[in-house]
Structures are given as structure tokens and as C-alpha cells.
Amino acid sequence: xxxxxxxxxxxxxxxxxxxxxxxxxxxxxxxxxxxxxxxxxxxxxxxxxxxxxxxxxxxxxxxxxxxxxxxxxxxxxxxxxxxxxxxxxxxxxxxxxxxxxxxxxxxxxxxxxxxxxxxxxxxxxxxxxxxxxxxxxxxxxxxxxxxxxx
Amino acid sequence: xxxxxxxxxxxxxxxxxxxxxxxxxxxxxxxxxxxxxxxx
Numbered sequence: 001x002x003x004x005x006x007x008x009x010x011x012x013x014x015x016x017x018x019x020x021x022x023x024x025x026x027x028x029x030x031x032x033x034x035x036x037x038x039x040x041x042x043x044x045x046x047x048x049x050x051x052x053x054x055x056x057x058x059x060x061x062x063x064x065x066x067x068x069x070x071x072x073x074x075x076x077x078x079x080x081x082x083x084x085x086x087x088x089x090x091x092x093x094x095x096x097x098x099x100x101x102x103x104x105x106x107x108x109x110x111x112x113x114x115x116x117x118x119x120x121x122x123x124x125x126x127x128x129x130x131x132x133x134x135x136x137x138x139x140x141x142x143x144x145x146x147x148x149x150x
Numbered sequence: 151x152x153x154x155x156x157x158x159x160x161x162x163x164x165x166x167x168x169x170x171x172x173x174x175x176x177x178x179x180x181x182x183x184x185x186x187x188x189x190x
Contacts (some may be wrong), residue, residue: 009173044176044180047180048180051180052179052181053181055183055184058189059189062189062190066189084189084190085187087184087188087189088189090179090184094179094181122190
């Protein structure tokens with residue numbers, strides 16, 4: 001820091017100027033990386049809502065039953081094919097469960113997100129029966145057919 | 151005069167493998183269409 005006599009005499013940029021330029025470059029790089037990450041996450045979220053979630057509109061009841069099994073049972077497949085559980089398991093990544101969220105609350109929220117995506121994609125919601133979310137091991141109550149806790 | 155030791159390629163290899171696995175996972179999660187018959 002301070003007065004750079006050599007730089008002043010030769011007209012070269014001083015150390016302070018170089019440092020400022022370097023810091024500006026680092027700042028621009030950080031901003032570009034932050035913008036790229038924000039854009040990637042934003043596009044991924046948009047694509048999940050518009051394309052990935054509506055894939056469950058055909059039979060969301062089955063998906064929610066499998067999600068409940070995956071979250072509550074040690075061996076959810078029970079010797080059956082694993083693939084349906086893997087497909088339903090995508091929902092755990094598309095709509096993650098919050099840290100302090102109960103299983104029932106999570107399934108209600110998940111159902112709401114699927115309904116919203118179906119409405120957006122196809123213009124109508126899907127009807128879910130009680131078998132979709134009831135029957136689990138939760139001690140906090142069971143879902144009624146209309147999705148309320150009973 | 152001795153040659154410089156060759157730099158390890160472990161770091162770039164691990165980086166590329168993790169990057170490829172990440173891309174495959176996100177492709178499967180978002181792009182891959184499992185189809186209507188995938189769920190019972």
C-alpha cells in the first residue's frame with residue numbers, strides 16, 4: 001500500500017491498482033458463478049414443476065402409497081419389483097421433506113404440490129382416495145379420504 | 151537434471167466422475183420419463 005514511486009515514474013499501474021483490478025475480477029467471477037448457480041437451481045425447479053411432477057398425475061395415489069412405504073418401512077419392496085419404489089422415490093428429491101415436518105404433513109404438502117402441477121399442466125386436479133395416504137405407522141393420525149387428518 | 155514428477159490425475163478423475171454422476175442423477179430425476187406404467 002502507499003505511494004509507488006517507480007510506478008509513478010514509469011507510468012505502469014501501481015500495486016494498488018493491480019490489486020483493485022484483481023479484486024474486481026474475483027468479484028465478477030463470484031457474481032457470475034452465483035448467477036449461474038441461481039439460474040441452474042431456478043431452471044431445475046421450474047422444470048420439476050412443469051414437467052417432472054405432472055408425470056405423477058396419472059396415478060398419484062399409488063405414488064403416495066409408495067412414498068409412505070419408503071419413509072416408514074425398513075424393507076418397503078417386500079420382495080416385489082424395486083422399480084416402482086425408485087420412481088416414487090423421485091418425489092423425495094423433487095419435493096423434499098422438511099426437517100421438522102411430520103410424515104402426514106409432508107404427504108399433505110406433497111399431494112398439494114402434485115395437484116398444483118396437474119392443474120397447471122392439464123387444467124384439472126386429480127382425485128385421491130384414502131388409500132393413498134392412510135394406513136401408515138404414524139401415530140399422529142390418519143388421513144381421511146379427503147386428505148384431512150382424522 | 152531430473153524430470154519433474156508427473157502430477158497426480160486422481161483429483162481431475164474424481165472431479166469428472168462426480169460431475170458425471172451428478173449429471174446422470176439430475177437427468178434421471180428431471181428429464182427421464184418413467185412412463186405411466188412405472189407405478190403399480
